[in-house]
Amino acid sequence: MSSRHLSAIAGGSLLLLALAACSTTPPAGDDAEAGGLVGTGTGAECSIESEVPIAAAFSLTGAAAQYGSSQKNALEMAVDDLNEVGGVTYALTVEDDATDPQQAIQVFDGFISSGASVIIGPTLSNTAKQTNPIAQEAGVPVLGVSNTAAGITEIGDYIFRDSLTEDAVIPQTVAAAVEEFGLEKVVVMYSNDDAFTESGYQAFAAALEDEGVEVIETLTFSKTDTDFRALLDKAKQSDPDALVVSALIEAAVPLVTQAREIGIDAPIIGGNGFNSPALISGAGEAAEGVIVGAAWNSASENEQNVAFIEAYTERFDGAPDQFAAQAYAGMQIVDEAVRANCSGEREDIKAGLGGITGLPTVLGDVSINENRDAEHEALVQVVEGGKFAILD
Amino acid sequence: MQLFVDGIFLGSIYALFAIGFTLVFGILDRLNLAHAAVFSAGALVGIEVVTRWGLSIWLAIPIVFALGALLGVLIERIAFRPLAGRHDAHFAGLISSIAFGAIILSVLQALYGADTRRFPADAFPSTRLEFLGATFSLLQLMILVISVGLMVVLTWVVAKSKLGRGMRTIAENPHAAAVLGLNVGRISSMTFAISSALGAVAGVLFTLNVNAANLGIGHAVELKALAVIILGGLGSLPGALIGGLILGLAEVYAVNTVGSSWRDMVAFGLLFLVLIIRPQGIFGARKVREV
Secondary structure, eight states: OHHHHHHHHHHHHHHHHHGGGTTOOOOOOSSTGGGGGBOBSOGGGOBOSSOEEEEEEEOOSSTTHHHHHHHHHHHHHHHHHHHHHOSOOEEEEEEEOTTOHHHHHHHHHHHHHTTOSEEEOOSSHHHHHHHHHHHHHHTOOEEESSOOSTTSGGGOTTEEEOSOOHHHHHHHHHHHHHHHHOOOEEEEEEETTOHHHHHHHHHHHHHHHHTTOEEEEEEEEOTTOOOOHHHHHHHHHTOOSEEEEEOOHHHHHHHHHHHHHTTOOSOEEEOGGGOSHHHHHHHGGGGTTEEEEESOOTTOOOHHHHHHHHHHHHHHSSOOOHHHHHHHHHHHHHHHHHHHHTBOOHHHHHHHHHTOOSEEETTEEEEEOTTSBEEOOOEEEEEETTEEEEOO | OHHHHHHHHHHHHHHHHHHHHHIIIIISOOOOTTHHHHHHHHHHHHHHHHHHSOOOHHHHHHHHHHHHHHHHHHIIIIIIGGGTTSTTHHHHHHHHHHHHHHHHHHHHHHHHOSSOBOOOTTSSOOOEEEETTEEEEHHHHHHHHHHHHHHHHHHHHHHHSHHHHHHHHHHHOHHHHHHTTOOHHHHHHHHHHHHHHHHHHHHHHHHHHHTOBOTTHHHHHHHHHHHHHHHHOTTOHHHHHHHHHHHHHHHHHIIIIIOGGGHHHHHHHHHHHHHHHOTTOSSOOOOOOOO
């Protein structure tokens, strides 16, 4: 029942958006086989005769297997939900990239030659950097649903993503924390030998400047460091209103634990690396009061999200995570892009993805900007009572 | 004062690793690069014992000690002993110990995965102590005491005990040692066992201290421990302790005076400075080969 309810929301919102795009004339297919992918009508009225082939490459085994499996679950659920709406039917193929860029390249080659209309994935940014240029060259649109590294959508004009980057989340996090705690002076800490945390630091520094917060001290460490007491003592001496930290989870847990241990009680504001249940399970009590921005939170009251969590939990016997939500939203976005021009052709989907504006999804209202990156409101969370709660 | 105390405690971790390391490196003249993997194994198995079996940390440490000793014997038997007769035994052993370390890490990864793991929050009392205005934890103090204690006990063992005399004889000339009736294999095994047992326990203490353990923690400390051994003087146990403390202090003061980005440069720069002035290290004796 709940999944049908969700489809109704998705379908209804598509109808409204579709009205804006009704003058588009679908271009003819490039080859005979693809001819059936162009339909009639637009938006919710769109009807395509053939099934639209959707391909997804996720890491179902290997180091990132945990992420890949929730992506696969959510995507399958999204396809089932959207197929119930009618008019357009999607045929989903999910392949395993084994958390290995080499295997992912094989998988992408297979998708491209088998005529996939759009590729969703791959799970990791590192893999995406290897695979996406192949799709770009072949002219197949790719929608990343979990890549957050810089330089993904820059690969080319066929590469899109719905996963918010740190650059999008951090300014919102900083603004919320400044408002909540009236921050005036902070100490910034980051690991300066890792590309992700370094770019997170850049975003923090810019956001703090925009908010007029004074950075008393900037301390750097190595991503392999585990003992932060010397740095934290130095931070403590400057008596900051908050610690701002850009670190991966491996460093985040010991850093937070040791900060509390030496008596730093100020709020700790973390980058994307902190957005993990491992922070709470690892740092325990010490994690209380840590603030971290996220693209998605299970406590979000967005109506679609509530329905999504209920349906997902019922179907897969476990709560969805951010990867699941972003994968589900990814399919909602693809559906919107297909219906915009009422065509499952690669070029038309590419054009449709570029035109996504204010599409209601489980992530909130998503727009795709001129850099082919998603924009939507981030959620600023605070650890409270051993859980990520929404800061308000 | 807090800086000094931080430096001493950071250094005592390096010393703890280096003391086990230098026992084999300095005394038997073998560089056992599987030591870092034993360190990780000690940490991860210790966590397993405490979380899965619900044992207290005080029972887990002897278990990890025994496991480390067993690994030490295996490393000696598999990675070093078969190569003992080769003229390039030093380098061959170094390479085969890297391979053995990789095997240990693969087994650990298969068992526990690549995720960072940690001891439960209440595994060790989180008592805070204060001394001359500086605060530190009971655990940090214990690590320092253990490092100093180990250094004293092992120095005595190497210098005075029968085992120690055997070790030194083997290092000097394995063939002569065998001719003298020493059981070369047994003494080598014992040395590796003690060294690895200490390495494994060091892994547990390190993990308790920083609240994080993963496959890579051994490698993160290994390079520093090598530096500490060179700084202190090859094969010198007091040197490993003092070298560790100096490196710890250097890092902490570098962070606080020069800047955190310069930490490793200052610390390792200091290392080179010492070696220019005293090439044999602080406690190292100049080796004179008499013909």
